[in-house]
Amino acid sequence: xxxxxxxxxxxxxxxxxxxxxxxxxxxxxxxxxxxxxxxxxxxxxxxxxxxxxxxxxxxxxxxxxxxxxxxxxxxxxxxxxxxxxxxxxxxxxxxxxxxxxxxxxxxxxxxxxxxxxxxxxxxxxxxxxxxxxxxxxxxxxxxxxxxxxxxxxxxxxxxxxxxxxxxxxxxxxxxxxxxxxxxxxxxxxxxxxxxxxxxxxxxxxxxxxxxxxxxxxxxxxxxxxxxxxxxxxxxxxxxxxxxxxxxxxxxxxxxxxxxxxxxxxxxxxxx
Amino acid sequence: xxxxxxxxxxxxxxxxxxxxxxxxxxxxxxxxxxxxxxxxxxxxxxxxxxxxxxxxxxxxxxxxxxxxxxxxxxxxxxxxxxxxxxxxxxxxxxxxxxxxxxxxxxxxxxxxxxxxxxxxxxxxxxxxxxxxxxxxxxxxxxxxxxxxxxxxxxxxxxxxxxxxxxxxxxxxxxxxxxxxxxxxxxxxxxxxxxxxxxxxxxxxxxxxxxxxxxxxxxxxxxxxxxxxxxxxxxxxxxxxxxxxxxxxxxxxxxxxxxxxxxxxxxxxxxxxxxxxxxxxxxxxxxxxxxxxxxxxxxxxxxxxxxxxxxxxxxxxxxxxxxxxxxxxxxxx
Numbered sequence: 001x002x003x004x005x006x007x008x009x010x011x012x013x014x015x016x017x018x019x020x021x022x023x024x025x026x027x028x029x030x031x032x033x034x035x036x037x038x039x040x041x042x043x044x045x046x047x048x049x050x051x052x053x054x055x056x057x058x059x060x061x062x063x064x065x066x067x068x069x070x071x072x073x074x075x076x077x078x079x080x081x082x083x084x085x086x087x088x089x090x091x092x093x094x095x096x097x098x099x100x101x102x103x104x105x106x107x108x109x110x111x112x113x114x115x116x117x118x119x120x121x122x123x124x125x126x127x128x129x130x131x132x133x134x135x136x137x138x139x140x141x142x143x144x145x146x147x148x149x150x151x152x153x154x155x156x157x158x159x160x161x162x163x164x165x166x167x168x169x170x171x172x173x174x175x176x177x178x179x180x181x182x183x184x185x186x187x188x189x190x191x192x193x194x195x196x197x198x199x200x201x202x203x204x205x206x207x208x209x210x211x212x213x214x215x216x217x218x219x220x221x222x223x224x225x226x227x228x229x230x231x232x233x234x235x236x237x238x239x240x241x242x243x244x245x246x247x248x249x250x251x252x253x254x255x256x257x258x259x260x261x262x263x264x265x266x267x268x269x270x271x
Numbered sequence: 272x273x274x275x276x277x278x279x280x281x282x283x284x285x286x287x288x289x290x291x292x293x294x295x296x297x298x299x300x301x302x303x304x305x306x307x308x309x310x311x312x313x314x315x316x317x318x319x320x321x322x323x324x325x326x327x328x329x330x331x332x333x334x335x336x337x338x339x340x341x342x343x344x345x346x347x348x349x350x351x352x353x354x355x356x357x358x359x360x361x362x363x364x365x366x367x368x369x370x371x372x373x374x375x376x377x378x379x380x381x382x383x384x385x386x387x388x389x390x391x392x393x394x395x396x397x398x399x400x401x402x403x404x405x406x407x408x409x410x411x412x413x414x415x416x417x418x419x420x421x422x423x424x425x426x427x428x429x430x431x432x433x434x435x436x437x438x439x440x441x442x443x444x445x446x447x448x449x450x451x452x453x454x455x456x457x458x459x460x461x462x463x464x465x466x467x468x469x470x471x472x473x474x475x476x477x478x479x480x481x482x483x484x485x486x487x488x489x490x491x492x493x494x495x496x497x498x499x500x501x502x503x504x505x506x507x508x509x510x511x512x513x514x515x516x517x518x519x520x521x522x523x524x525x526x527x528x529x530x531x532x533x534x535x536x537x538x539x540x541x542x543x544x545x546x547x548x549x550x551x552x553x554x555x556x557x558x559x560x561x562x563x564x565x566x567x568x569x570x571x572x573x574x575x576x577x578x579x580x581x582x583x584x585x586x587x588x589x590x591x592x593x594x595x596x597x598x599x600x601x602x603x
Contacts (some may be wrong), residue, residue, distance in 0.1 A: 066488060092490030104480045104485035116471075121490040123471045127499065130470035136468065180489065212347050 009046075009236050016044030019188055019220045020065065025074035027060055034060040034069065036244045042188065047214050048222045049235035053264060056241040058224040059101060062192050065222070066098050067091040079187070093121045095187035099177045101224075107166035111176050114165055115151055118183030119144040151183045154216075155209060171202040174207070178202060182213060189213070191223035195230055207234050212248070228265065232256065240264070272585020277435055281443045282563040283556055288449035289295070291456045292514055296528050297535040297547035298460065299507040304541050305480040306500045307379070309390045313398035315529025317370070317505060320405045322512030322521040324366050326416050327409040329359040334408045341388035356418035367505025368498075375497045383493075402526060411523065416516035432526040452514040459510055460548060463503070472499060480542075540593025549594060554579045 007015050020042045035057045035214040042048045063069040064076065067088040076083045078094065086094075097118065106114050116262065123144060125137040152158055155175050160168060165176050177248050181189055194210065195203045211234055213219050225231040231238065232252040240248035240255055242264040247254045255261055296314065303311040325335060333352040340346060354362070378393055385433065425447045433442035467473035478486045479496045487493065515525055531554075539550025558578040568572030 068484070068487070087492070088487040089490045089492045092488055098487065098488050100488075104482050104483065104488070108481055109474075109477055113474055117474055117486075117489045117491070120471055120475060125471075127472050130472055131466060141469075141471070184489065206442070260484035 015046045019044050021077040023075040025068055025071045027071045033244050040239045040249055042222050044220055045218050046236040047234055049231045049238045050224045051228060051231055051238055052241035053200040058241055059192055062224055063192050064215050066096050066190055097181035097184040097186035098190035099181050099192055101192040103173050105165045105173055105175055110162050111165055112161045114176055115148045115179045115183045118180040119185055148183050151179050165172055171198055178259045189219050189221045193224055203230055210234055282559050286556035286559030287552060288453050290552035291453040293531055293535050293555050294548045295511045296532040297551050299504040299537055300417060300532055301544055301547045302500055303504050307497060308387060312394040315526040316398040316401045317508035318512040319525040319557055320401050320488055321363055321367060321509035322416060322516035323405045323409045324361045326414045326521050328362050329354050355408050363509055364506055367509055368502045371498050371505055373503030375494055377499055394510030398575045413520045413522040416521050418513060419465060419599025420451050420517050448517055474528050534579040537583035540595045543595035546593055557582055
């Protein structure tokens with residue numbers, strides 16, 4: 001299945017060509033191998049999940065994808081080009097946005113300002129023009145503000161627009177963080193445990209937003225979860241990691257029936 | 272009201288004026304501390320360096336004249352021109368931007384993720400380097416700085432308030448320079464606030480102050496932000512340097528104003544811009560009033576030297592995060 005140029009999902013969406021391809025990635029911290037020789041791809045328009053037990057190396061993988069970590073071996077290909085050594089902020093400019101497992105919002109700033117920072121990659125006026133609030137700078141602010149307002153409407157967080165995010169409850173903070181990533185109109189959206197620490201109702205809300213983002217904007221999404229249940233419902237394809245190695249890759253059904261995956265999750269009797 | 276009351280009020284007003292300058296220096300510290308967690312010991316020397324450069328440019332001094340003369344046996348000292356104050360100030364601002372770029376390129380970039388104490392030591396090194404460099408570049412003699420700010424008691428205020436206290440009172444004595452300094456400091460703070468609230472770079476500045484990782488993930492270049500922050504700190508140092516320099520001449524003791532900013536920061540909190548402003552005003556007013564009410568009559572005077580530190584110490588005991596600082600929460 002992964003070799004074909006495009007494929008059809010059971011619900012009838014057509015998934016396009018490769019957006020990102022990870023080739024034989026190995027990441028070490030000193031002598032410790034966090035990721036060992038992992039390859040997989042992410043295709044245009046799909047929801048791709050990376051799952052695995054705690055400490056499997058999922059977050060490390062996400063950090064490789066957005067450039068926080070640089071793997072010792074392997075290549076990252078983005079939109080058909082091999083990625084050279086780049087800084088995380090340059091990778092963000094290429095169109096990769098992300099959220100964090102332990103929410104990383106700008107807690108002193110309002111919801112609106114937080115989401116506005118997501119537009120930075122789309123704003124180009126020079127610092128002198130901004131300082132003087134010159135025509136182009138003002139126009140740019142207004143245009144980008146419109147995009148942000150759309151994101152706010154989409155996520156149904158109009159009522160907390162002016163609230164400093166540090167004061168918001170956990171579930172809403174997660175939503176604002178998603179908003180900040182969405183505002184960047186990313187080509188690839190990385191979500192690090194978007195449902196971690198949420199109650200059932202919040203999880204359902206978040207799942208719905210993730211599906212809607214994918215459906216309405218056609219955004220390609222890669223997400224990490226260790227809770228298998230939710231992921232199986234929303235993901236098109238799933239990579240399973242355990243102890244830094246890939247132990248499964250395929251549709252949720254394929255993965256669910258994979259013996260290695262079952263062993264990793266349920267434990268296996270050693271005899 | 273008795274004349275004594277009005278003299279007290281005059282002391283209060285003078286305290287406010289001094290406080291504004293303390294606030295200004297403290298503000299430079301806070302900006303850098305917020306955005307990079309560095310306590311910039313060199314902030315005071317930056318004010319000195321800015322003032323030296325300003326005087327040098329204004330008077331058309333040849334930079335490194337002593338060095339050039341002793342190597343080549345020449346006798347150059349002055350270019351022979353005299354720059355208008357405004358042009359000299361703009362050029363000096365440019366020099367402060369270059370300084371910011373150099374600091375980022377040759378110091379900060381190499382020390383990313385080092386412990387705070389290492390960065391602090393680096394700024395101490397920077398402070399002494401800049402002091403020596405300023406000396407080498409512009410010479411060490413005390414210079415007169417005159418950018419056209421009026422000085423001396425403001426007659427208008429004195430005359431128009433004289434009626435308040437009856438025969439024994441001759442009106443408030445306020446130095447024009449202090450008033451101008453207060454107005455400029457106010458404008459500077461206001462424009463800083465507007466810049467950080469309503470522009471994208473301002474937003475990026477606040478973002479970096481809050482969370483480096485998240486800032487990187489939305490495409491903010493930390494290096495660019497550090498250059499911006501150090502430039503702004505440089506402008507603030509320039510304004511502080513102009514005010515103190517006009518008051519008491521440009522001399523190397525100017526760098527010691529950094530030490531006066533310390534109690535201000537303890538009072539206001541290291542991470543709070545309003546804190547730096549209010550803290551500066553409290554220290555300014557506090558030390559003048561203390562001297563007037565208690566110090567001079569009962570303690571033999573000269574309390575201004577230590578009062579600020581004493582007050583800061585008391586604050587440290589009861590409110591270690593300062594008036595406006597982020598609350599310190601230890602989880603067990």
